[in-house]
Amino acid sequence: MSFETDFENHLKEFSSAPYLFIGSGLSSRYINTEGWSGLLSSICNELKLPHNFHYYNSKSGNDLTKVASLMAEDLFELWWNDDFFKDSREKFQEKITDKEGPLKYEICKYFEKKLYDINESLVEEYRLFKKVNIEGIITTNWDALLEKTFKDFFVYIGQDSLIFNNSIDVGEIYKIHGCVTDPNSLVLTNSDYQHFHDKNPYLAAKLLTIFMEHPIIFLGYNIGDENVHAILSSIIKILDKNSINKLKDRLIFCERDSQIDTPQISDGNYLINGLNLPIKKIKYNSLSSIYKVLANNNRKLPIKILRHMKSMVFDFVKNSKSKSKVYLADDSNFENLDLEKVQFVYGFGIKENLSMMGIKGVSGRDLLLDVVYNNLQIDPLQLSKNAIPEISGFIPYFKYLRGANLLDQEGNIVNNDQTEMFTPAHIEKVNSITNENFNPVRNYLIKKEAINEKYNSVKELVEGESMEHSIIYIPLLDIEKISSDELHNFILTVKPKVENLKTQLRKLICLYDFIKYKLNK
Template identity: 35%
Template sequence: MTFKKSLTDHFKKFSASPFLFVGSGMSRRYLGAENWEELLKRFCGLIGGNYTKIRSQADGDLMKIASILAQSYSDKWWDSDIKGDKEERYTEHLLKKDSPLKIEISDYLKDIHKNTLEEYQAEIELLASSKIDGIITTNWDLFLESIFSEFSVFVGQDGLFSSRNHGIAEIYKIHGCASEPNSLILTSQDYELFRKKNPYLSSKLLTIFIEHPIIFLGYSLTDPHILEILEEIVECFPESKMDALKENIIFVEWSADADEPVLTESIILKTLPVKLIKASSYMEIFEVLSEVKRRIPAHIFRQIKDELYELVVTNDPKGKLYVKDVDDLDGAEGQPEFVVGYGAISKIKKSEEIAKQGIIGVTREDIVRDVIFDSGGYDDTSILINAFPNLIKGQVNISNI
């Protein structure tokens, strides 16, 4: 059996489409972005810092290195030429001691997604056409939202808790985003706070892990931050669902030696079996994802859920009547399998009354009233074809109507 057939058959086990869990390896692959340590070295050099000295002071711990570097930025940035006009542009974000470093990193990452590497354009286009329900990521750059532009974005753990989300057509940036500099999980203090909230994040992600296949891209099987999140989720996972969890988690490990992608099994957290894909290219993976069947596009489904949620919680349609032609359904494939409509109650009821009367059959009095007052709203052809045959049953003539 080919790799694509194996992966396609695996996805058919699920009623929901996949979620992607995306790490920094994807940004390095498609944007040529630095890894975390390279990024810290870059900004250490901008203020003339000695990275080797800082690393030794932090015992090689990247989170501690970031904390020390943030302090150096706080001391030097305000009177340095590298600040440029950022004090004016980021005034509202200059709130904490580590804000200058986070602003510098965010400013750098904001535009990096515009420079995707030419050699991977075909792969990126396939990724953009993937039929997925959502993305979870620890990346700070804006690459994912640039190619899934119709997905809603939730930044940080607080963004997940304080905003309305429906688990469809959404990007969860759990380590923050360059669009909100102070949201970046960067220093040891940031990670300490993140860990305190980990149980809440894990409970939020639990439903996604239960209902969807989760494809990990751009991570190592030994990534401590991801293993920590997975450990929290496993602890929350119902014992009766543990067997299913091993089917839901798919790790994609980049390997230069993999001539063809291979779907096998592996173990993480010492006891948790997962599906493992080793590949040097993601083309075939994204080809499978782009061929996943969806009844309607994910972003339209999210809009429907959002509007229906609004109607349920407010019990108020706000007098809105939205009409959409079938041919205008954005990205719909083939004929839609269902239609959801809502709007002005009076108009809906009127339509229901007319439809109901058409099913039951109008009376002679109804037709006379409509002829005189034009109040029935009937379709002439429907009256002749559907109503008259019932009215003239058993009648020699219909002159007395």
């Protein structure tokens, strides 16, 4: 069994989409950010502090939180008095609340130079990362990579923002160590970490529901990372034995191993608070296979719509004077309602139009007839994005993909930012289509050689065979003998509008779509 199958099967054990818990290793991978010690060393040089990083590191006993505290102490007077920091003072002095503020501001200023250009060798992997279907993200990273990647997610900065606000738990990024957009939010120095750990029980209580209801995938951390361990320890402390058992295999730790070609998933244990917690361990060199599984777990609706729906319902239930636009379709007698038959409908547009518009989905039959008669007046991009991936069976893809400019010269879906909405599985499915996909059942394949010896075109075959046999035999012709115009003319004579579109006729229409719009013949 392949890694992707194993990982997919494991995620199917849980009813909710995963959360990602992301550390600095992911930012280092994609935008070459420095590790913590490297960052502090660069800042020492950038700010012309009286001592270099090695001095502070040795004085602090290799404790980076204390290194930052020593640096902040030395920078404070310099920052307020040296002309080198004049511009910084003009922009930030009113927001300084303690001795550590200047160092935090200068670190954020240092990050402003980051262009967020993705490592060229990992552009394709990063495109897959942008497609993953997840419920949310928890991160200790300061940089803005995640919010630039998941632009529809709402960002909570710092512990207090998360603890004291009503999060929706869908499409959210929790930056629990702060963010470069808010210098005072950074968890940087020894006193910052002490304050952070003091509040860990409150943070743990806030994160508890997430950990109990979702698989948590750790990326960019070493399995023994102190930040992760501290948070998990706080969560474990507030759980009883039965609840701890529910965490079994929900924690998935991903660690890089440059010696392997394909990812490997295995069982493992995480020792915490005297307990051996069963976990899953994934070793990888490339993250592409992990992302593919997460991306193929497709959603019915975009994350921003799900967030909006949940926030509206949350507000409607919680507040007696809700401002949410939630309407009742009729004046039903609620006391006598059969709750098993109650349906919730989410409408796009104004309330007054919903009852008139109804809800109508484009069917496979609609698409097949449109390829023949060109009678659907719908944006091909919207069809390609929102309708076609949800329709099963033999359907035409290429007319709409071509119309939306999503095909390359070979007729394949291009893999770029314009096709982010497609899952890897959908792209692979469409790009793997050949004319052989439209062949008749196996019993007829033995006739292929004889058919090609006898006929050199669709026109000749149609003149020499019955309509029923023509529908079956045309796909057996060598592809270069099939003219899209001749095929289209024959399909019109079949009158598919009044037919029930049996499988082989559907295949024939799809073959026409394939030849005309993929092959451009």
